[in-house]
Amino acid sequence: MSIASSENAVSTNRVARTFVYLVLLLFALFYLLPLFIMLVNSVKPLSEITGGNMIAMPEVWTLDPWRAAWSSAQIGVEPTGLRPYFINSIIMAVPAVVLSTIFGALNGYVLTKWQFRGHNIVFGLLLFSCFIPFQIVLIPMAQSLGVLGLAGSTPGLILVHFVYGIGFTTLYFRNYYAAFPTELVRAAQIDGAGFFRIFWRILLPSSGPIIAVSFIWQFTNIWNDFLFGASFADADSQPMTVALNNLVSSSTGVKEYNVHFAGAIMAALPTLLVYIVAGRYFVRGLMAGSVKG
Amino acid sequence: MGFLSIDNVTKSYGATEVLHRVDIDVEEGEFLVLVGPSGCGKSTLLNMIAGLEGITSGTIAINEKPMNGVHPSKRNIAMVFQSYALYPNMTVAQNITFGLEMHGTPKPERDEALAKVAELLQITPLLSRKPGQLSGGQRQRVAMGRALVRNPDVFLFDEPLSNLDAKLRVDMRTEIKKLHQRLGTTIVYVTHDQIEAMTLSTRIAVMNGGYVQQLGTPKEIYDNPANIFVASFMGSPSMNLIPAKLRVNGADAAVEIADSKGAPITLPVPADASNLAGRNGEEVLLGIRPEALTDPEGADRNANTVVQLSNVIDVTEPAGSDTFVTTTMGGCDVIGRMRADAEARPGELSELAMNMDKAVLFDPKTEDRIG
Ligand SMILES: Nc1ncnc2c1ncn2[C@@H]1O[C@H](COP(=O)(O)OP(=O)(O)OP(=O)(O)O)[C@@H](O)[C@H]1O
Numbered sequence: 001m002s003i004a005s006s007e008n009a010v011s012t013n014r015v016a017r018t019f020v021y022l023v024l025l026l027f028a029l030f031y032l033l034p035l036f037i038m039l040v041n042s043v044k045p046l047s048e049i050t051g052g053n054m055i056a057m058p059e060v061w062t063l064d065p066w067r068a069a070w071s072s073a074q075i076g077v078e079p080t081g082l083r084p085y086f087i088n089s090i091i092m093a094v095p096a097v098v099l100s101t102i103f104g105a106l107n108g109y110v111l112t113k114w115q116f117r118g119h120n121i122v123f124g125l126l127l128f129s130c131f132i133p134f135q136i137v138l139i140p141m142a143q144s145l146g147v148l149g150l151a152g153s154t155p156g157l158i159l160v161h162f163v164y165g166i167g168f169t170t171l172y173f174r175n176y177y178a179a180f181p182t183e184l185v186r187a188a189q190i191d192g193a194g195f196f197r198i199f200w201r202i203l204l205p206s207s208g209p210i211i212a213v214s215f216i217w218q219f220t221n222i223w224n225d226f227l228f229g230a231s232f233a234d235a236d237s238q239p240m241t242v243a244l245n246n247l248v249s250s251s252t253g254v255k256e257y258n259v260h261f262a263g264a265i266m267a268a269l270p271t272l273l274v275y276i277v278a279g280r281y282f283v284r285g286l287m288a289g290s291v292k293g
Numbered sequence: 294m295g296f297l298s299i300d301n302v303t304k305s306y307g308a309t310e311v312l313h314r315v316d317i318d319v320e321e322g323e324f325l326v327l328v329g330p331s332g333c334g335k336s337t338l339l340n341m342i343a344g345l346e347g348i349t350s351g352t353i354a355i356n357e358k359p360m361n362g363v364h365p366s367k368r369n370i371a372m373v374f375q376s377y378a379l380y381p382n383m384t385v386a387q388n389i390t391f392g393l394e395m396h397g398t399p400k401p402e403r404d405e406a407l408a409k410v411a412e413l414l415q416i417t418p419l420l421s422r423k424p425g426q427l428s429g430g431q432r433q434r435v436a437m438g439r440a441l442v443r444n445p446d447v448f449l450f451d452e453p454l455s456n457l458d459a460k461l462r463v464d465m466r467t468e469i470k471k472l473h474q475r476l477g478t479t480i481v482y483v484t485h486d487q488i489e490a491m492t493l494s495t496r497i498a499v500m501n502g503g504y505v506q507q508l509g510t511p512k513e514i515y516d517n518p519a520n521i522f523v524a525s526f527m528g529s530p531s532m533n534l535i536p537a538k539l540r541v542n543g544a545d546a547a548v549e550i551a552d553s554k555g556a557p558i559t560l561p562v563p564a565d566a567s568n569l570a571g572r573n574g575e576e577v578l579l580g581i582r583p584e585a586l587t588d589p590e591g592a593d594r595n596a597n598t599v600v601q602l603s604n605v606i607d608v609t610e611p612a613g614s615d616t617f618v619t620t621t622m623g624g625c626d627v628i629g630r631m632r633a634d635a636e637a638r639p640g641e642l643s644e645l646a647m648n649m650d651k652a653v654l655f656d657p658k659t660e661d662r663i664g
């Protein structure tokens with residue numbers, strides 16, 4: 001190989017790469033545009049928005065829309081702001097995420113390391129549950145919640161999200177644990193560790209990435225869910241998504257766009273935060289599951 | 294009944310039987326090696342001894358106590374796995390003492406046992422490392438440490454050296470042998486490497502297709518293979534099997550083979566010919582190890598029946614200490630093992646000495662030993 005040709009290859013490479021980065025930058029800007037608009041408009045007085053220019057930077061910077069969205073805006077009939085609903089969402093999402101992750105991990109553990117006759121059928125059925133559209137289960141779920149006495153309550157929503165999440169979390173953990181060496185489990189058995197001890201001491205410490213995947217996936221889905229929240233919650237247990245909708249659609253009189261923007265960002269912040277904190281593991285965990293499993 | 298007794302044990306997965314009526318008695322302090330080609334059921338048998346696989350029928354007993362259905366941790370066995378199976382999230386020290394911890398041994402005793410084993414295996418400086426920070430040989434030692442620390446009745450090894458490079462494998466082989474001589478614990482060791490089997494064992498069980506083909510000391514297995522499979526599996530290069538015609542005359546037997554030019558040569562068979570009576574004229578396979586076919590100066594002086602013949606050498610392969618030569622007998626390639634400075638040139642006639650004391654005969658149809 002001559003030096004000239006290799007230099008050539010490098011320089012064409014550089015041109016191509018610059019082009020690729022330019023295109024990527026353009027896409028990134030395009031995707032960030034809505035966020036930008038939401039951000040700038042959430043810190044403007046309403047008059048600037050109704051006055052015309054949505055894209056301009058604020059002339060007067062103010063955090064009033066954020067304060068209003070958080071604690072005083074009219075949601076439905078009450079002027080409570082989004083705060084109580086934000087808390088509802090936290091109280092709903094955290095237990096549902098934790099429970100579905102724990103059960104997914106246990107399922108994955110049993111389906112790969114304690115296989116029983118028909119384990120593939122059980123896994124198939126669990127997988128099938130991932131593909132059932134939400135709308136189909138609304139009525140039977142409402143009936144079940146009624147029978148259990150959980151209708152219109154946060155525990156009811158926790159149950160719904162927990163049960164609905166098991167299919168996905170089982171899939172993640174099963175694929176991850178399929179690549180986990182069975183010899184380790186056997187060694188631990190000979191060492192005298194039982195079912196839960198092996199899970200707790202041997203498998204879980206190596207499950208960081210897939211736990212992150214399960215957390216992010218579940219948290220994002222549960223936090224962003226609107227349908228179950230709108231169908232099964234009453235006024236006291238409505239999650240953030242439903243409240244946001246009420247904020248935007250129910251205001252009497254003037255539409256306070258700046259408050260709406262602030263509220264929408266508030267609703268999106270937790271999932272963003274979870275992704276920033278655990279996102280590194282998300283990619284790693286997905287790769288581990290797909291490549292090895 | 295031996296210390297570890299495997300009595301009429303079979304194993305089936307669904308309708309397929311993968312182990313057929315295995316009977317092995319292991320005395321206390323023995324080093325039994327299970328050897329055989331891939332898929333012959335060695336690991337399955339070992340896992341059944343460990344309790345990791347169920348027993349379909351038959352009995353496995355350790356120290357007179359039947360073990361069928363007993364949990365692996367209650368059998369007082371320890372196992373070293375092919376992949377070492379070190380817990381990746383624990384330090385070396387935690388790996389070694391995990392079993393003691395699970396059995397409720399108090400911390401001071403655990404530390405004492407750990408220190409002793411670490412010193413024995415020379416891994417004391419590694420105790421605070423994670424398995425990911427160890428070399429292959431070090432992992433191997435840790436895996437053995439984990440087994441040793443529990444002071445088990447029986448050690449089980451499943452191909453513990455197969456992940457190491459050639460040099461390290463030989464070193465670790467010697468170490469395992471030393472360890473066995475020092476501790477005198479009963480060991481069952483699985484390998485598909487026949488050299489490992491020969492060097493380590495006090496007895497070998499050669500397995501194939503779910504059957505134990507032969508059980509015996511390394512010398513018995515090597516010198517008196519029960520059938521063609523054992524003869525060709527054990528030994529490297531493997532035993533020559535030369536098509537021959539059997540001539541029985543009263544108490545004397547001989548075989549007739551063709552030399553490299555196709556001319557017949559008659560070789561006396563010194564073994565007792567009584568069970569060959571009635572087979573006169575039959576086709577047999579003459580089994581002769583490469584070291585029993587050598588140059589006349591290199592022949593065993595204590596042998597009773599050494600036949601000299603001259604044959605054309607096809608290929609010579611100097612291996613330093615010896616020279617392997619390939620020649621043709623009975624229409625087949627036959628390998629001989631000569632002294633390094635023996636005169637043998639490819640394409641030329643060479644004098645060969647065949648030690649018929651060591652010759653064995655097989656029936657080509659049943660593949661069993663007949664003489
Ligand atoms: N769970 C199982 N279901 C069905 N057949 C199995 C199962 N496990 C093992 N076998 C079969 O049992 C036979 C023996 O397997 P085993 O693992 O004991 O072989 P091995 O002698 O240890 O081979 P290797 O040297 O490759 O480790 C093989 O033919 C294998 O296909």
Ligand SMILES: [Mg+2]
Pocket residue numbers: 335336337
């Ligand atoms: Mg095996």
